[in-house]
Amino acid sequence: MPGFLSLRTKTTSIVALMVAVTMACGGVMIWNTYRVDRLIEGMVSDSVAAYQAAEALETALVNQKGFMSYYVMDRNPEWLQRLGEYRQLFRMRLERAQGFAGTAEERDTLASIGDAYDLYVAAKDKALGLYINGDEIAGGEAHAGVRDQFFKILDHCEAYKKAHEEELFAARQAVHARAEQLRWVTVAALVFVTGLGGVLTLMLGRQVLAPLRRLAREEAGELALMEPNEVKAVTHRIENLIRSAGEAHTELARSRENLLMAEKMVLVGKLAAGMAHSIRNPMTSVKMRLFSLNRSLPLTREQEEDFQVITREIGQVDTIVQNFLEFSRPPRLAMQLESPSTVVDRVLQLLSHRLRSYEVTVEVKREKPLPNVTCDPEQLKEAFVNFMENACKAMGGGGRIVITERVVSETDGAGLAEISFADTGCGIPEEELEQVFQPFFTTREDGTGLGLPISQRIIENHGGWIDVDSVQGKGTTFVVYLPMDSEEKK
Secondary structure, X not given: OOOOOOHHHHHHHHHHHHHHHHHHHHHHHHHHHHHHHHHHHHHHXXXXXXXXXXXXXXHHHHOOOOHHHHHHHHOOXXXXXXHHHHHXXXXXXXXXXXXXXXXXXHHHHHHHHHHHHHHHHHHHHHHHHHHHOOOHHHHHHHHHHHHHHHHHHHHHHHHHHHHHHHHHHHHHHHHHHHHHHHHHHHHHHHHHHHHHHHHXXXXXXXXXXXXXXXXXXXXXXXXXXXXXXXXXXXXXXHHHHHHHHHHHHHHHHHHHHHHHHHHHHHHXXXXXXXXXXXXXXXXXXXXXXXXXXXXXXXXXXXXXXXXXXXXXXXXXXXXXXXXXXXXXOOOOOOOEEEOHHHHHHHHHHHOHHXXXXXXXXXXXXXXXXXXXXXXXXXXXXXXXXXXXXXXXXXXXXXXXXXXXXXXXXXXXXXXXXXXXXXXXXXXXXXXXXXXXXXXXOOOOOOOOOOHHHHHHHHHHHOOOEEEEEEEOOOEEEEEEEEEOOHHHHO
């Protein structure tokens, strides 16, 4: 092949040619099988049937021999009756043979057999009449002449049968010639395909296997010495490279995320420190003055509503500042043994009024309280409160929260306490699902984007993790997993 063709083009061309030759050979074989099938079918339907008819005709004639002699010996009329039956059978065989006659020569032969048989029957009946009338001498002379006619008819039948034997032999020779032709075509195709296979093998050996062998020896080092299969050695090398590249990519992405998180943490720390001095202290003073004015001044109903709005907004600002402080300077955990079910009950009691104000119903699915885990109950309560408040705000006016508690096992057999919070809110778009735990990411105008990151950090500080699943328009489910102590699992 031309040197400018690529290996892929060369390989594809040779394989395509091999397939084409194989299909062509198969097509020729199929075509020849149909030809042989039609040839054999014609032979069976014509030559064999005609041969059988000729053989049956000869047999019917031979079976008539001797009946008149038997009658002359014992004068039993049953012999004449059986002679008549075989005569009728011979005529039926003759008519059947005439139906299979395909050439004019065959029809003339059968016609001459029929005419000779009629003369034979007439002469035999004449001799039989002489025997019946008692003229034994004349009957014997006539009987001797009938024998000559019988053997002439038998010769005609034998010649007719032999002609059909020759037709069968010719058909057999034709089938043999066709099979011989098919064998030569098959041998030629096999030789050609074998040659193409040799060319393909030589090409792959020079342009694929030889470079792979050099690559295995140069790049794989000791592995090439231990592994005699060069392709396998290079495969191992490539797999290691791919695995290393994947690990490096994963580590790079993790490092990038950690770097971004560290930058955000530094920024949050600076903001929180500034807010602690610049905002929180003045806001505390404002809250105290408002409280004092509310207690000392007579206010109208409209003024009281204004005071409540101002107080609520100042509380919102204080909450934002508190979130910044918590996120930038996480408190130390006060670990103790306590059941997460107890924490859930405290959260429901704490948020009972807020749940009623949001017209939200809560269902707790719990077969029995979860076993004790080593945790900081106050921190867990804060994380669970964040999940509940997010669910209430996502559902707007009215909805349902289902809290499910159960014990599950990891693949290594370790026990986990699973607490899920499922709401019937608006759900989270799929493209935003991976960002919900990023600091400052929020879809609400009054949100800070720190509630879920704080909850995630609390759970991770307890050695657990959070899974989230959401279907837009149907709701969101946050699932918390907390590791259990081995003795508590038992």
